[in-house]
Amino acid sequence: MKKQLDIRVVRTQNTLLESLEEIIATKKLSQITITELCSKAAINRNTFYYHYNNIYELLNENKLAIVEEMTSILVDNKRHDNSGLINICRCIKNHPHFLNILISPNCDLDFFNEVFNLAANKTEVFIINNENIQNSRDRYLTTYCTAAANAVIRSWIIKGMVESPEEIADIIWQCSKQGVFSLMFPNEKFN
Numbered sequence: 001m002k003k004q005l006d007i008r009v010v011r012t013q014n015t016l017l018e019s020l021e022e023i024i025a026t027k028k029l030s031q032i033t034i035t036e037l038c039s040k041a042a043i044n045r046n047t048f049y050y051h052y053n054n055i056y057e058l059l060n061e062n063k064l065a066i067v068e069e070m071t072s073i074l075v076d077n078k079r080h081d082n083s084g085l086i087n088i089c090r091c092i093k094n095h096p097h098f099l100n101i102l103i104s105p106n107c108d109l110d111f112f113n114e115v116f117n118l119a120a121n122k123t124e125v126f127i128i129n130n131e132n133i134q135n136s137r138d139r140y141l142t143t144y145c146t147a148a149a150n151a152v153i154r155s156w157i158i159k160g161m162v163e164s165p166e167e168i169a170d171i172i173w174q175c176s177k178q179g180v181f182s183l184m185f186p187n188e189k190f191n
């Protein structure tokens with residue numbers, strides 16, 4: 001898509017994503033035609049081709065926008081609290097149509113995994129580059145926390161993002177800080 005902040009361009013993109021979300025609920029991504037998508041979105045095929053060469057380009061642009069937004073959040077967040085997680089969850093919640101397309105069983109699973117792997121890798125690189133994390137044990141703990149956070153976020157998206165970004169960020173933060181077992185079984189002592 002052309003780099004413009006024209007409200008018409010944003011509206012067209014949102015309409016395309018909403019329509020693709022509806023179609024992909026019943027049809028594999030690889031089987032969806034541009035004609036079908038444009039018909040559902042009530043936009044001219046020329047309009048589509050002005051912005052994109054194919055449906056994968058539409059999805060790729062949205063993927064890059066989310067990853068760029070998440071990267072910016074991670075770079076800007078210098079605090080050791082859950083504010084970065086809250087902003088990541090808000091970013092995710094701001095892109096429901098795109099994420100619903102990704103979690104559809106009819107979407108290419110590799111595309112879904114690519115978005116989350118990019119986000120996880122950027123998070124892990126950011127944490128590992130922290131001068132306070134120097135030994136392999138800490139790197140493994142970082143990998144564990146990143147994978148767990150991604151699993152919670154995936155589950156949240158799949159279940160319709162009913163909980164607020166703040167609630168999801170708090171779950172991830174508390175689990176990372178205190179451990180899952182101590183939160184689930186507060187009266188138990190673990191060795």
